[in-house]
Amino acid sequence: MRRLPLRSLRGQLTAGLVVLLALACLAVGVTTSLALRGFLMGRLDQQLSASGGRFAASLEHETEPDADNSADTRGQAEATFGARLLDGTVTQAAVVDDATDRPLQLTPEDRHTLAGIPVGGGGYSIRLSALGKYYRVTAVRGDDQDTLITGLPLHPVEETVHRLEAVEAVLFGAALMATGIAGAVWVRISLRPLQKVTARAAEVARLPLASGEIAMPGPLSDTDPRTEVGQVATALNHMLGHVEDALTRRQASEERLRHFAADASHELRTPVANIRGHAELALRHHSPVPAEVRHALERIDSESVRMTRLVDDLLLLARLDAGRPIEHEPVDLTLLILNATDDARAAGPGHHWLLDLPEEPVTVTGDAHRLQQAIGNLLANARTHTPTGTDVTITLTKERTTVLVDVSDNGPGIPEELQPEVFGRFVRADHARSRSTGSTGLGLAIVHAVIAAHGGTATVTSRPGHTTFRLVLPG
Ligand SMILES: Nc1ncnc2c1ncn2[C@@H]1O[C@H](COP(=O)(O)OP(=O)(O)OP(=O)(O)O)[C@@H](O)[C@H]1O
Ligand SMILES: [Mg+2]
Incomplete structure (x- = not known):
């Protein structure tokens, strides 16, 4: 396929089609990503509220003397995070690792972040430096007036969303490419009648309209008035009709003028030759004539010579104009x-x-x-x-x-x-x-x-x- 210049109507239509589709794809992509993320977050929050802080509750406070450091990790998903807070201070934090709990060394910011989570207020997304990941957490009030925080990692949600985005990117990319190619072909086919109109207009523009007999090309056939191209073709046909009329009339009038010039010069030849003949005859007369009369006769003779030449020149030009064939x-x-x-x-x-x-x-x-x-x-x-x-x-x-x-x-x-x-x-x-x-x-x-x-x-x-x-x- 030939390269599509972007300035051409074809290029612009195809580019417009691709840009519109790209915008639609972007809108679909963003909406589905947001919807999926929202859905997965909702599920994560459900999971968190179902766990009800069970893991966090099983963690012993660091201050408790009989702490054996083993929390209840049964039924807890891998990487579940749990923390207990007493009076706004974190007393214990652990993460499920290989089905056992692993105590966490929280940084002061982590402690500050955890202390700031409102109790019973749904799910919150936070980042814990100790874990190096984003977590979705909920906080509930424990039995002994402590706060139990349970968290689940957010990265599976992100991974799922990213996977969807990757699949969409590939799909949309392929769709855009296919639309670009199919669109270019389709636009080309739709505009084909326009190319005929252009070619016809160019053909007429190349004709030497200024003179001579012009053979105008026939009218265009694609003249369906329901299409824009058909309307252009009809208008061009009308215009060509008018131009042809005008050219025919111009040609006829030129022809008439040429014939007139040729006939006039031809007709003038005989009287001019007669004038010259008579002037010469009078000059040859033996009897004396007054000097002024002789001078006048000589002037008539010389002017008729000049006129003969002029008439001959005009006749020759008229004949050459009429395209009379010359000797070869x-x-x-x-x-x-x-x-x-x-x-x-x-x-x-x-x-x-x-x-x-x-x-x-x-x-x-x-x-x-x-x-x-x-x-x-x-x-x-x-x-x-x-x-x-x-x-x-x-x-x-x-x-x-x-x-x-x-x-x-x-x-x-x-x-x-x-x-x-x-x-x-x-x-x-x-x-x-x-x-x-x-x-x-x-x-x-x-x-x-x-x-x-x-x-x-x-x-x-x-x-x-x-x-x-x-x-x-x-x-
Ligand atoms: N060799 C030349 N040097 C200078 N002027 C010239 C020369 N040839 C032509 N011209 C100029 O061009 C004009 C047109 O020339 P053209 O031969 O068509 O007409 P003409 O000589 O005046 O008349 P005709 O040839 O019909 O007797 C002349 O009148 C003259 O002014
Ligand atoms: Mg001359």
Whole structure:
């Protein structure tokens, strides 16, 4: 059996059971001991009063001249004590030893104790130093106005009581142990349905409820409303039902939103392409147009280019969100990086583009076009968000099960408050400037979505003078 932690409900119930039983055993033990002692004392007192001071009466006073020192020990139990007192002074004391009487040398305290025993007042327990034991004694008035004290040793009573206590201790100990074991098993069995409830709650807690379609586990079956566990299970079932409802509705609304974003971007493509086409057509017109009109047409053209990109980015994100499957083909990442760097070099000749590639070509499985786009976005960022003359290093590393792509630059870095959300949508450091430079804040969101679709991760570390974007792809 597994160890029972005392803090658990199981441990506490079992411990409570054992403690209660131990208290009951203690009460029974104390009561029976007291009752037995009382009973045995009563019997001892009866014996003493039946003897009626016969032994003590047969003792001769030390002062009597014809004392032959032999008392009447017939019918007296072994270790019976007898003493005669005259005017409060002990004159003779003896104990039955081997069926004869043996005179006793009493100590002054013994004499004092004996003198203090009230006459005819039932049994008293005293200790006599001369005998070294506790005695039960009674005192009666003798025929010649003396006091006759008879005593019987108490130790047989004590022994009997102790024997009972020992038997009880063994019995109660065994009962407690048996109750502990049986109680632990019983509590465990009774609480088993609770474990199911706990396991189900833990199972639900582990589910990624924040997003996506969630398959909720079925309801619990132990729902007897007469038991507390059944009530908890019913409440949990209700709660899971509500959570499932809410999740289904959330999933449906997310789906609708995704479809809307995908449809909207798709629908926008044609009119944007038309605007661009018409602007280009008008610009190519031979007849002279006023400079302002030409400028306006050029603005329409450049803005429609930007809008085309924006719409394409939105459409791509909507498709990746919808979990559209990507291509699964071998991609030569080395070649892809070489091409992307060539493009970046052409677009940003003022930057220093450095490559650190392994000897052997590195391939991954995935969508070449999307990966090119992701790496292109990182290089575009390293170019557009850093001043001319910045060093940009692209490092490709093949590890045992993964492939790492690091794009580092020694530019100004990403503001610290922006770093946690830099892969979010429309996240930019400088909105005002971004608008003029044509950046939308979707570049890194696309990087993140593309790498996630490949089963990898995208992370960033940045401080002034050192920014590194790392892509980890399954290799
Ligand atoms: N290498 C970098 N150095 C400094 N800041 C960067 C770097 N890369 C990204 N950033 C910051 O992160 C923000 C988000 O980048 P992201 O690529 O998502 O958007 P963008 O470049 O502004 O627009 P888009 O890429 O859509 O044209 C940027 O606006 C910029 O502030
Ligand atoms: Mg960008």
